[in-house]
Ligand SMILES: O=C(O)CCC(=O)C(=O)O
């Protein structure tokens with residue numbers, strides 16, 4: 001086999017091993033794996049000469065030294081296996097392998113295996129990602145090929161690192177969260193709705209009965225027959241695995257350690273009931289659509305949501321029905337040098353409007369009683 005000289009040198013040196021040493025009934029193998037030849041050097045001078053002829057000078061020298069060493073040992077009645085474990089023999093082997101020859105074949109095998117794997121995955125994806133297969137997969141997860149933009153959702157933990165950078169216009173020159181009341185939908189649209197500027201509206205719960213009706217027990221009774229298996233549920237730092245689990249919490253748990261959870265409602269029946277107690281906030285622009293999905297956050301004092309950014313695609317409003325909640329708003333990291341971190345405390349009756357896809361936000365319940373909020377997104 002024609003090998004380039006440097007490769008041949010490396011390989012041959014590397015392959016001199018006392019792999020199975022049998023001398024005087026035992027063989028010392030000079031294994032030239034690059035050429036797939038295993039020559040037993042004790043099996044005769046011609047074989048030895050033949051083998052040595054094809055070895056490079058350094059390999060020959062190493063093999064000669066090894067052979068002499070083994071011959072001496074044989075005379076002294078020492079088994080080759082014992083010789084092979086001597087530091088000198090180990091050094092010899094290390095000298096051989098340190099020239100990189102031994103490392104190359106496994107590396108090559110790994111590369112070839114990797115390339116084959118990539119080809120297989122590519123081939124299988126081409127085969128598997130047919131419309132029929134994708135459609136079956138999506139319907140299995142409760143979606144449809146007409147409605148879904150993506151086959152796989154971007155996981156929460158990737159959202160932060162995959163969001164596009166901000167141009168900082170949402171926060172440049174904004175140092176405080178405005179508090180307004182009696183704001184017309186036109187002015188709200190012009191100043192806040194889509195500018196990314198956070199605002200609190202103080203008088204937007206007129207005629208709402210939700211603040212006096214909503215409680216942990218009320219919500220529990222609403223969801224008694226609605227397990228909501230496919231809806232989003234945020235346990236935050238609690239142990240609850242879902243809404244049913246949360247509503248099953250004991251009295252001791254409710255009054256013991258703090259808790260804070262949030263969920264989106266995706267049960268039409270519950271949605272209709274919820275909306276008996278509140279209505280579309282009056283300040284929303286006339287042409288905007290208030291999304292059907294309600295979001296509820298509820299928790300006990302001292303807890304809240306960790307600092308995060310969302311990827312919901314719309315601006316949100318959130319109404320503070322009960323309790324007080326502190327919001328900390330942080331500009332995206334790329335804007336920190338131009339913009340300020342702000343905070344505002346929502347009192348019962350306040351509604352915050354925030355672009356949660358652009359502002360990093362965290363919350364903390366600062367009242368003595370539990371906090372309950374309801375909200376939605378709007379276009
Ligand atoms: O109300 C909270 O504690 C967090 C709400 C939130 O993260 C959101 O609305 O995006």
Ligand SMILES: [Fe+2]
Nearest residue numbers: 309310356361
């Ligand atoms: Fe959020």
